[in-house]
Amino acid sequence: MVDYREPEKTIDYNISESDRFRLDDFELYNLAREFRQKVYVIINQLPPKERYVLESQMRDAIVSVTNNIAEAHGRWHFKESIQFCRIARGSTGEIIDDLNICIDENYYDVNECETIKQNGFEVIRKTNGYIVYLNNQITKFSNK
Numbered sequence: 001m002v003d004y005r006e007p008e009k010t011i012d013y014n015i016s017e018s019d020r021f022r023l024d025d026f027e028l029y030n031l032a033r034e035f036r037q038k039v040y041v042i043i044n045q046l047p048p049k050e051r052y053v054l055e056s057q058m059r060d061a062i063v064s065v066t067n068n069i070a071e072a073h074g075r076w077h078f079k080e081s082i083q084f085c086r087i088a089r090g091s092t093g094e095i096i097d098d099l100n101i102c103i104d105e106n107y108y109d110v111n112e113c114e115t116i117k118q119n120g121f122e123v124i125r126k127t128n129g130y131i132v133y134l135n136n137q138i139t140k141f142s143n144k
Helices: 027-043 052-072 078-104 109-140
Strands: none
Touching: 027 052, 027 078, 027 109, 052 078, 052 109, 078 109
């Protein structure tokens, strides 16, 4: 008996080696590093009473931003990369909230916090753009 069904289409969602580049050349990662450096200036100036509360929370969140972007870059699978970008985006939102705490509690200059928050919004914007790019790659490869 002859099987006339079309063969199942397999989709390769993997990122090809030619599409990869060094982490240090990745624009989103470098933007997140600059953001992290600015946040660390504030972290290092928090009052001692925040050492085990806000300081720890901010360190964990800001390190998560760059770590997850690096992890996304290191994954060779679009869907996994998207998930790590979502985590980085969420951690960036946490830092923006922590900056609001610094403003509300008068821990740091309001104008400087607002400037750093704008940097955070730019990291979120670029992360969203990268997620769109990765989703477009999934669509591109699934239509082959």
